[in-house]
Amino acid sequence: MAFITGIRKNGKEWTPKFIFELSKESCIACGRCFKACAYACLALEEYEDDDGEKTYMSIVDDGACIGCEACAKACPKSCFTHAPVEA
Template sequence: MAFLTATTKGGASWTPAFIEEIDHEKCIGCGRCFKACARKVLGPEDLVDEESDSIRMVMSVVNGDNCSGCAACASTCPKGCFTLKPLEA
């Protein structure tokens, strides 16, 4: 299986990992990923807890096609909520 690869300025090979999903069970809605993303891929979403009838904010993928595969979102996430995947070439 071949993946899309890129080259860094220094000449090293790099495989971008694109956002697949965010685990809303782990997400605490801190917004670090939102601030780290320069491509406006993420946005806040209110999640309703049916059992407690409460609402909490989580991050969601709102513009997934804008993802450049930099993984800044995942690297800033304190809870490890992100699933990333390279693209097949």
């Protein structure tokens, strides 16, 4: 199986791991991932459950993701799931 790959500055290949899921149950809406993402893939949204209105980070443009995993590294609650994408 072949995955989408990128080229580093030194010319070597790497396999990006693109954003797939963000657990709103784990998210504390701290905004760290939003600040880390340079490609406007994320935004805060609100939802309601039995405990009332809550805010969580949402994936708003996964197609813009370059697979850098900066969001996951910034997240203190391990909310993200990333994976390579088939070419």
